[in-house]
Amino acid sequence: MKSSLLEILSMVVNMKRLKIVVGMFVFLVLLGYGVSIFTDTAISRGNSIETAEFDIAISKDGKRFYNELKLFEMSNFLPGETRKSEFQIKNRGTVEVKKLTITFKVRNYEIRMSPSEKAVDSTPETGELGKWLVLKAIHIEGNNITINQTLNTLNGKTITLPVTLNPRETAKVEMMFELPEDAGNECQTDGIDVTLRLDASQ
Known part of the structure; x- marks a missing residue:
């Protein structure tokens, strides 16, 4: 009798526990439905960021432009003579x-030693033309820059050109070289190799 009573009480207690668990589950489910709201999503795909192109080039005639190009070659330069290079x-x-x-980079060299040069030149392995040849001026798009310095003096020096260039725009440059009248026999049959480096920035 006691055992069946205990069994009944145990069943009642278990039923109450089950009801509490079921009730809590139903409450949580209803709570979830009670706080639901409208939702939506928007997506943006294929976005991109690209950099600009920064590029300058040089030309002798303005028809075709290159990253590297020999711009001038002058021979038989005489004392008192002025010559122009355009690009x-x-x-x-x-x-x-x-x-x-x-920026100018200059290298002097001897072509050969003529008898007249040999009589006054004590450095047969080194040319002297850079001591004499003068860059008088640079002219660019209506702006004239007076230089009046020998190429030896300009070696390694940088000159700012007073011009801005819009995309696809060109600028004409003229450089005036002069061999002074008093240039002597020491620079006869000498040569000079000139490298010009153009640097552009924003």
Whole structure:
């Protein structure tokens, strides 16, 4: 009798526990439905960021432009003579060039020793033309830059060109060289190799 009573009480207690668990589950489910709201999603795909192109090039005639090009060759230069070298610079990029510089690198050399030069030249392995040949001026797009310095003096020096270039725009450059009248026999049959480096920046 006691055991069946205990069994009944145990069943009642278990039923109450089950009801509590079921009730809590139903309450949680209803709570979830009670706080639901409208939702939506928007997606943006294929977005991109690209950099600009920054590129300058040079040309002798303005028809075809190159990253590297021999711009001038002068021979039989005489004392008292002035010669002009012309070329063009183009902004081939998509960004405005706000600063443009030109840097000179100079190397003197002997072509051969003529008898007249040999009589006054004590350095047969080294040319003297750079001591005499003068860059008088650089003219670019209506702006004249007076230089009046020998090429030896300009070796390694950088000159800022007063011009800006919009995308696809070109600028014409003229450089005036002069061999002074008092240039003596020491620079006869001498040569000079000139490298021009053009640097552009925003």
